[in-house]
Structure formats: C-alpha cells, structure tokens
Amino acid sequence: MSAPAAKPKPRLNPVRTKIREVEPKERIRGFGEVIIPYSREEAIAEAQRCIQCGKPWCQEACPIGQDARGYIKLMAQGDFDAAAAKIVWENPLAACLTKVCYHFCEDACPVGKKGEPIAIRHLKRAAFEYGKPAQPYEPAPKIGKKVAIIGAGPAGIMAAWTLGKLGYDITVFEASRAIGGLMTMSIPSYRLTKGTFEKDLERMMKLGVDFRLGVRVGRDKNFEDLFKSGYDAVFVAIGTTEPQGIKIPGVNTPGVLMALDMLIDINMGKTVYMGKNVAVIGGGDVAMDSVRSALRLGAGKVTLVYRRSREEMPASDDEIAETQAEGIEFMYLTAPLEILGKDHVAGLKCQKMQLGEPDESGRRKPIPIPGSEFVLDVDTVILAIGQQPNLSGIPPETGIVVNKKGVIEGDPQTTATKKQGVYAGGGTSVVHAMAAGKKAALAIDQFLRGK
C-alpha cells in the first residue's frame, strides 16, 4: 500500500489584516484611543495567517516568553476564551501589553520576511475583546516567608505576582499614590486607555499582595529596617523616574517643561498650559508622547527637534508613524543651543548637525556644522531627553549599578546584588521590566529555599 499523500502546506499570506485607526484630524482633538481593535472575524483571519512555525520564534523573542504561537492557534480556531486564558496565565499585565508592548515577537516572526509579520499585539488585544479570561490566580499554600518589593512598576508587579503565586507573603512599598509605575503614571490615555490596568490588577488581587502606597523607602521607611522587621529578601524595582535635564542656557525659563512631569500631570487630570508654538527636544517614545500630547492640549504648531537622523531615533516605528500622521514636523540633525527669552520662552536657538563615526552608544555621533545656527520661533520648550533612577536611600553596599541603558541592575543572571538577600532590576520597556521582575522572583525563590 502506498504512503498517504503529504498534507499540502498552507500558502503563506504576506498581507496583514489592516488595523484601523481613528482619523488623525479627529483623534488630535482629545486623549481618546487611536487604535480601533480588530473585529472578531478580522482577528480570526489574521490568526489564520500564522504558519505555526516548528520553532516558536515569537515566544523566544518575547522577554517574558509568552507563547504567542499557542494563543494564535486557538484564535485561528475561534476559541477566544481559551486564548485569553492562556495569555493571562503567563502574564499579569496582559491587558496593558495588548496596548503598549513593543512586540519584539513580531520582529522575529518569519512571515515578516515574505511580507508583514503577524499582528501579534493586535491579536492579543482581540483575545481580550472577544474572550473572557475569568480565571483569577490561585496562590500556592503559604510558605511562611516574607519578601519586600520596592517600587510598584511593571518589574515590581511581575515579581509580586510570581512570588505571590508561589505562596510568599509580599509587601510592595510604592513612593507614589498609584500602582503601575511609569506605565500607568505617564503613558497617555490615547495609547493606554483608562481602566486597562485596573483589569489586570483585579485578577491579581486574590494573591493578597499588600501594596503600601505613598511610602518612599529611604524617606518614609529605612531600607535597613526591612530585614529587621522580618523580610527575608528585598527586590529593588525603583525604575527610572527622574527626568534628565540638558545643559544649555535658559533651561529654567518659564515655558520650559519636563516631558515626564507634564505627562504625569496630564494623566492625573491636572491643567497643563500649552503654548501656541511648541518645540520638543528628544527622539524617544517620551518625546513622541510629548509632541502628541502638546497637540492634543491645543498647541498650533509642534516641532520635534532631534540631533541625529531618523535611522538613529530610538522611538518605536509605530509611534513615529502615528506621530507623523498627526502632522508633527520632525527636525532631524538639529541640536538645541539656547532657550531664549527672559520672563517666558521666546525662541529656541539651534544648530544643524552632521553625523560622524559611531560613539559609545553605537549610534553615529552628531557633529555641529559651523555657521548653521538659527532660531526656532517657539513659546514653549519640552525636554524629553531621558530619565534616570533615584538611588537615594538605597545603601551603596548593595553595589547596585546603573547600566548603559540607564536601568538599575544586579547580577545579569540572577539580579542578585552584593548584599545577601537583595535583588535589583528594571527595564527600558514594560516587558523588559517584567522579565527582570520574573528573573528576580525565581532567584529569590531559589535563595529562600536554600538552593
């Protein structure tokens, strides 16, 4: 008898199911969401484009190892409940990540080599739109050990969730009055819509994590006292909450705003006065959120001033595309020299740049072009240069270092610091911070079990 004929391989469809967005001229009128999620049918069609690779490239590229191939298969079969349950089982910030993840999985998707990669983040979103991830997390029987976590951002939350499920008693000390770190504090609601994080938090509540809000370790609580008051291990997850300044004349002139402070104020519902002609200095995602927010606050013209070219820009492609669609002018190869004006900003003196050899960051270094100075007519300048950690109150003997990306870290394998029982980590994206939190939690578990 002859062998049965091999099943024909499904033909690869290189064209992504289009995701719709609210029209730019409509969306810039407020802080409502930009993305219109897939319909159920669109999500199934997109999920069916997945070729279910033998090797899970998407999962391997995900810092927290989320099994995208697995939940996409369920969605291709129309089982959204099972897909949503699978997603939340591995991920306490799943709802947030459907909206803000930089989807490293998509960069690794082999379909992208023939056309557009599977729209994994939009599919994950659809799993929540049409499926019900009812399952709350169950803690294992109590272990009788206590872990303190400093900082309730994505790193701290991931560590609390992982250790909470393993049966540890967890207390999270958070300096601000909110849970979620920079993610919930500063990402504008046109991307991370109000109420999204609350859905994630609700699922976590059964783990009994004790969040102590408004407690800054180093100010309201002494770091050393944590061990004295019975904690067996500490995870330092303090993030990068301090905006970085820039050393040019005029930075203290009224009308100069720090991007991070401005975005936090907007999210807290405070009134932020915006000028008519605005320049935002920077090229990362915080800069993109700043120009887009300035526009939504009524600025007439917003210009992004960036000293390198598009190629070196650290902002994500999605955010750059959405920003440009909203009519923001990008002024590349332009560095600020001085903020003009006495009682208020009256202009931004700039100089054109050209690119030289790569510097220590690996990106080509901007070099000033002599005689190319000019003045940009602006009445508001927003500085979106970057953030750094505030290590005050964290004992130096922990040996916690700030890495090249500006993130605190302990041992690269375990996040352990030089002080026994103290671990440290964070990340430049939500999912990277979560990965650090997971790594710390697993190392703490090993340590406390005496392994």
Ligand SMILES: Cc1cc2nc3c(=O)[nH]c(=O)nc-3n(C[C@H](O)[C@H](O)[C@H](O)COP(=O)(O)OP(=O)(O)OC[C@H]3O[C@@H](n4cnc5c(N)ncnc54)[C@H](O)[C@@H]3O)c2cc1C
């Ligand atoms: C405007 C903006 C937009 C962004 N957009 C995206 C995006 O679209 N996608 C993405 O993946 N990432 C984005 N990020 C980055 C992302 O928010 C961060 O990478 C992530 O929040 C880092 O998590 P973390 O837990 O390490 O630290 P953080 O989120 O910074 O949290 C640290 C927490 O520790 C608290 N804390 C600090 N010191 C103390 C102390 N001594 N005692 C007690 N508590 C303390 C802080 O109040 C804070 O809540 C964005 C960031 C910004 C600013």
